[in-house]
């Protein structure tokens with residue numbers, strides 16, 4: 001604990017003011033321009049590699065792992081789940097838009113009829129329930145394994161989150177508030193580490209920038225042995241805990257709104273699932 005506080009103090013983070021209500025595109029450009037100014041030699045597109053964008057050595061290691069990923073077996077399992085028809089004979093491809101292909105970059109989306117943010121995982125569950133199957137838990141093993149494959153069907157699509165109505169804007173602002181709120185015993189916000197200190201070292205890790213972070217889920221982490229899929233919102237839980245902040249559960253309205261804001265900041269960047277992370 002003491003070590004973590006010292007490491008955090010070493011980041012020298014400024015107290016950034018948060019503007020109350022700007023257009024989502026202003027929010028995104030502000031962060032992108034901040035990164036461009038701070039790291040003029042790094043292409044914004046390369047932030048899909050997260051912390052690896054700052055470290056050619058780690059990127060080279062990543063490239064060799066991705067050539068023969070130790071987790072192909074899990075993705076194959078996900079494909080089997082995807083291809084197996086429901087008891088009524090229908091499949092995911094029958095009920096998701098465009099057969100489930102090239103759609104992940106549209107999620108999370110604001111569903112005007114439901115009046116709330118819908119994640120890709122929610123869309124999968126809606127499909128299951130409509131076909132008489134039980135919903136999976138977001139962050140549970142089945143959903144994680146299924147999405148390692150389902151999300152690959154959108155590889156190459158660009159993130160394309162839309163905020164089109166006042167209700168959608170409200171959900172976006174709620175996610176933004178969570179992102180910038182200082183909380184927990186250490187009084188850090190997500191932005192403290194992933195905007196202000198992006199590219200800096202925190203103990204043995206380089207901090208990735210928020211831009212690009214939403215494009216490549218689930219991930220397989222070396223620390224888990226390299227073959228356990230971790231969803232984006234499960235990663236949120238980990239980062240909340242890291243700063244001694246009580247996390248929400250995956251799939252909560254707060255986390256869905258956070259994912260909506262968080263994903264918007266990756267707009268225009270290419271999707272690629274599933275990838276290796278430290």
Ligand code: HEC
Nearest residue numbers: 050051188189190193205206207208213235239240243277
């Ligand atoms: C004390 C610093 C710190 C804070 C605060 C923090 N994180 Fe992190 N986060 C890290 C570290 C360290 C990693 C692993 C290295 C990396 O990829 O940045 C990480 C990784 C991540 C990743 C995975 C990136 C990838 O490409 O695999 C996501 C997503 C993320 N954090 C989101 C958040 C969110 C959302 C919050 C606010 C709830 C948050 N983090 C708060 C330190 C922090």
